[in-house]
Amino acid sequence: MKKELIENSRVGEKYYRIIHPTGLTVYVMELSGFSGTTAMFGTKYGSVNTSFRTDADEDIAVVPEGIAHFLEHKLFENDDSQVYDLFAKTGASANAYTSFDSTVYYFDCTSNFEESLEILLDFVQRPYFTKETVDKEQGIIAQEIKMCEDNPYRRVYFNLLRAIYHNHPVRTEIAGTVESIGKIDAELLYRCYNTFYNLNNMVLAVAGNCKVDEVIAVADRMLRPCKNIGLKTFFPDEPETVAADCITEKMSVGVPVFSIGYKCAPSSGRELLKREYASAILMSMLFGTSSEFYKRNSESGLINPSFETETDDGEGYFMNSASGESEDPKRVYELMNEEIARAKREGLSREEFEEQKKSRYGTLVRMFNNVSASASGLLSAHIAGCGAFDSIEVLANLEFDEVYGMIGELLDPERSSLSVIEPITE
Amino acid sequence: MQTEFRREDLGGGVGLITVTDPKFKTNCINVRFLTAFSKDKAPALALLSQVLSSLSADYPDSALMSRKLNSLYGSWISGYSSQRGGIYEVSVSANSLCDRYALSGEKIFEETAEILLGCIFRPELENGAFAEAEFNSRKLSLLSAIDSEINDKRAYAVTLALETAYSGETSAERFYGSREGVEALTPKSVYEVYLELLKTAKIEITFSGGGDFTEAAKMFASAFATNRTDWENPSYYYPSPLKPEPAFRETELEVSQASLIMVFKTLDAESCALTVMCWLFGETPFSKLFLNVREKLSLCYTCSASYFDTKSAIAVVCGVDAENTERAKNEILRQLSLIAEGDFTDSELEGTKLALENEYRSIYDKASRLGDWYYSQNAKGSSDSPEGKMKKLWAVTREEVIAAAEKVKLDTVFVLRGEEKGSEQ
Numbered sequence: 001m002k003k004e005l006i007e008n009s010r011v012g013e014k015y016y017r018i019i020h021p022t023g024l025t026v027y028v029m030e031l032s033g034f035s036g037t038t039a040m041f042g043t044k045y046g047s048v049n050t051s052f053r054t055d056a057d058e059d060i061a062v063v064p065e066g067i068a069h070f071l072e073h074k075l076f077e078n079d080d081s082q083v084y085d086l087f088a089k090t091g092a093s094a095n096a097y098t099s100f101d102s103t104v105y106y107f108d109c110t111s112n113f114e115e116s117l118e119i120l121l122d123f124v125q126r127p128y129f130t131k132e133t134v135d136k137e138q139g140i141i142a143q144e145i146k147m148c149e150d151n152p153y154r155r156v157y158f159n160l161l162r163a164i165y166h167n168h169p170v171r172t173e174i175a176g177t178v179e180s181i182g183k184i185d186a187e188l189l190y191r192c193y194n195t196f197y198n199l200n201n202m203v204l205a206v207a208g209n210c211k212v213d214e215v216i217a218v219a220d221r222m223l224r225p226c227k228n229i230g231l232k233t234f235f236p237d238e239p240e241t242v243a244a245d246c247i248t249e250k251m252s253v254g255v256p257v258f259s260i261g262y263k264c265a266p267s268s269g270r271e272l273l274k275r276e277y278a279s280a281i282l283m284s285m286l287f288g289t290s291s292e293f294y295k296r297n298s299e300s301g302l303i304n305p306s307f308e309t310e311t312d313d314g315e316g317y318f319m320n321s322a323s324g325e326s327e328d329p330k331r332v333y334e335l336m337n338e339e340i341a342r343a344k345r346e347g348l349s350r351e352e353f354e355e356q357k358k359s360r361y362g363t364l365v366r367m368f369n370n371v372s373a374s375a376s377g378l379l380s381a382h383i384a385g386c387g388a389f390d391s392i393e394v395l396a397n398l399e400f401d402e403v404y405g406m407i408g409e410l411l412d413p414e415r416s417s418l419s420v421i422e423p424i425t426e
Numbered sequence: 427m428q429t430e431f432r433r434e435d436l437g438g439g440v441g442l443i444t445v446t447d448p449k450f451k452t453n454c455i456n457v458r459f460l461t462a463f464s465k466d467k468a469p470a471l472a473l474l475s476q477v478l479s480s481l482s483a484d485y486p487d488s489a490l491m492s493r494k495l496n497s498l499y500g501s502w503i504s505g506y507s508s509q510r511g512g513i514y515e516v517s518v519s520a521n522s523l524c525d526r527y528a529l530s531g532e533k534i535f536e537e538t539a540e541i542l543l544g545c546i547f548r549p550e551l552e553n554g555a556f557a558e559a560e561f562n563s564r565k566l567s568l569l570s571a572i573d574s575e576i577n578d579k580r581a582y583a584v585t586l587a588l589e590t591a592y593s594g595e596t597s598a599e600r601f602y603g604s605r606e607g608v609e610a611l612t613p614k615s616v617y618e619v620y621l622e623l624l625k626t627a628k629i630e631i632t633f634s635g636g637g638d639f640t641e642a643a644k645m646f647a648s649a650f651a652t653n654r655t656d657w658e659n660p661s662y663y664y665p666s667p668l669k670p671e672p673a674f675r676e677t678e679l680e681v682s683q684a685s686l687i688m689v690f691k692t693l694d695a696e697s698c699a700l701t702v703m704c705w706l707f708g709e710t711p712f713s714k715l716f717l718n719v720r721e722k723l724s725l726c727y728t729c730s731a732s733y734f735d736t737k738s739a740i741a742v743v744c745g746v747d748a749e750n751t752e753r754a755k756n757e758i759l760r761q762l763s764l765i766a767e768g769d770f771t772d773s774e775l776e777g778t779k780l781a782l783e784n785e786y787r788s789i790y791d792k793a794s795r796l797g798d799w800y801y802s803q804n805a806k807g808s809s810d811s812p813e814g815k816m817k818k819l820w821a822v823t824r825e826e827v828i829a830a831a832e833k834v835k836l837d838t839v840f841v842l843r844g845e846e847k848g849s850e851q
Contacts, residue, residue, distance in 0.1 A: 095711070301562075
């Protein structure tokens with residue numbers, strides 16, 4: 001077992017990184033004074049991982065959309081118990097989520113930490129699927145999919161991904177469709193489980209009122225050794241261009257909802273962190289609440305406080321976007337592109353860049369003010385191929401000229417799309 | 427835990443709560459102006475929190491203020507208006523890093539506190555009224571938010587259900603009164619309501635976090651010093667009477683999934699027993715509703731219950747196919763009657779209390795939640811700490827849970843169901 005202590009003097013925090021003999025990477029951040037502890041057990045398996053191969057396979061396997069999310073639901077049922085009933089005995093609050101590139105099972109607790117960690121590590125390693133339990137879950141997940149269909153903010157976002165990407169599976173809803181989940185059966189679930197829920201492909205992150213030795217002791221008791229199966233995931237070729245300039249749908253909304261996306265080249269590791277910060281700072285300087293763009297267009301009523309920017313990235317995709325509500329989304333889109341052109345032509349303020357850096361540093365310090373955010377930070381950094389403190393160092397070393405030089409690539413109107421949900425009119 | 431709580435009466439209807447714990451890296455300040463709901467003033471009060479939090483005479487440009495806050499390591503100022511029970515709250519708050527995280531020794535917290543005081547006491551004015559450009563921007567935003575209420579289908583369904591459940595009470599009103607009322611607002615009319623609020627509202631200031639509040643508390647005590655002898659004292663509790671017969675209401679909208687909202691009311695049930703009962707009924711993933719309506723019958727993805735202590739009401743929210751609403755409704759009623767008959771195990775009751783303990787103890791881990799906790803306790807006339815409340819919940823007996831469930835009666839059933847869906851273009 002390899003155990004190292006990683007410290008950062010800028011935020012005054014530290015955490016342990018352990019490579020457990022079973023193949024699992026474990027992170028532990030002891031946060032003194034806090035009552036609660038969060039433990040997150042995740043696998044690098046999300047909705048985009050629909051094509052894969054292991055050393056044992058001759059061909060690439062292609063599975064139905066929504067299967068990672070279906071597995072997330074089904075693992076909460078063991079052969080002899082409901083997992084929530086087990087957590088009821090410890091008082092921990094447990095849940096799970098599936099994203100584009102990971103599935104994570106977690107609990108928050110303020111007592112009985114060891115018992116809860118044992119339950120978490122046990123149930124995720126103990127799948128149990130039958131035709132009856134899979135059929136029953138299809139009804140529940142179908143309701144979840146319908147709930148998402150009625151959410152215009154989610155619809156406008158996934159429509160944007162469909163406009164931006166030609167082939168990448170990020171363009172598909174995480175839960176799949178009612179049709180695609182109908183193709184999922186117990187055999188497929190076992191196939192995907194045995195491929196992706198290998199400890200070499202997984203991570204455990206714990207933060208809060210805990211001790212590293214107690215986490216390792218539970219891990220030693222509960223983890224079952226895994227052979228590395230040589231897992232490889234595959235993605236279709238993705239052109240640099242966008243798939244569509246504009247996509248529009250009608251729903252029952254009071255005000256049109258929009259999302260505007262800028263397609264960028266994907267990256268990974270520290271380079272990914274640098275591009276994430278450059279994107280966030282550039283978009284804040286151009287379109288954030290401190291910008292002339294925001295002031296001018298909120299005063300005219302074109303945008304409102306729902307207007308916000310974000311970056312979404314993962315294996316094979318990277319997109320900067322702005323979303324909100326407006327009576328005239330096309331005008332917002334035009335003005336954003338004009339603002340990008342103006343910034344390229346006239347430059348940006350160095351002083352404001354430094355203010356943005358300070359603000360981002362504040363956000364990072366705040367992350368370690370929160371038990372669950374700390375655990376989540378450890379886990380998501382690992383999934384992205386980084387350490388939890390790497391972002392602090394990347395931010396500290398970010399230079400104005402370098403960031404300014406990235407505008408053309410990170411906000412390219414030639415590789416952008418507009419997605420709109422319009423109100424239904426009689 | 428090293429949490430220290432103190433409440434000081436500053437006189438003139440102004441109170442100051444400080445909750446300190448050195449583990450926190452941030453500090454929060456919340457200034458609440460508390461009044462009773464009035465439909466005439468609601469539009470102005472709803473907008474006022476937004477106008478006050480966006481700029482001040484010190485920072486007369488919202489972009490300039492935003493830049494200043496960025497330079498203070500991402501401090502923020504925000505405004506919020508709401509109606510809860512018998513209290514209408516106009517809240518303006520600030521959040522900053524503790525000074526020990528400043529890279530160049532800046533006084534982050536005091537500077538942020540000063541900006542907040544400027545927003546409250548030195549608003550940017552033109553001709554004896556709020557500055558017009560920012561006022562109009564905030565007004566357009568509020569109107570847009572009103573028009574967008576329909577976008578979040580579940581929240582919209584809950585709003586309509588509570589409108590029926592609380593019919594005839596002020597709680598049935600939207601926090602902004604009416605859209606027409608907001609449209610009619612002017613910089614002058616809202617400024618006059620602001621001046622009146624300063625004169626008549628009860629004021630509760632809350633400091634919570636890891637920092638040393640001494641200097642900032644002095645600043646606030648001085649700024650809020652007043653010789654007022656009379657002020658409003660709205661009541662936190664505003665129980666809603668049970669209808670003689672349950673009300674049923676349906677609305678159609680373009681949705682894939684129906685929303686079933688059931689509102690129950692209680693006849694003088696004890697609050698701690700009701701809290702435990704509600705959690706056993708539908709607040710956890712091992713509750714009666716989750717295990718039966720979702721897991722056993724596979725009818726829905728969400729089915730949960732929430733207890734509103736200010737109104738002595740419980741709302742059950744369920745997303746379900748339209749053709750299954752009757753089945754879901756019957757099962758929800760059946761699960762409630764089973765609790766009233768004592769059909770739950772000691773193990774289920776203990777699990778529910780453990781989950782509640784987890785919920786209450788976790789309040790100690792967030793500075794803003796601690797501040798909100800002690801503010802609410804004061805409004806309720808209680809001095810319970812989260813730990814103290816937990817002990818009371820643990821003392822609730824099986825018999826008391828049964829007695830509480832027996833007193834919970836159906837008041838309102840609301841269904842939001844779908845029409846034909848819109849098509850993609």
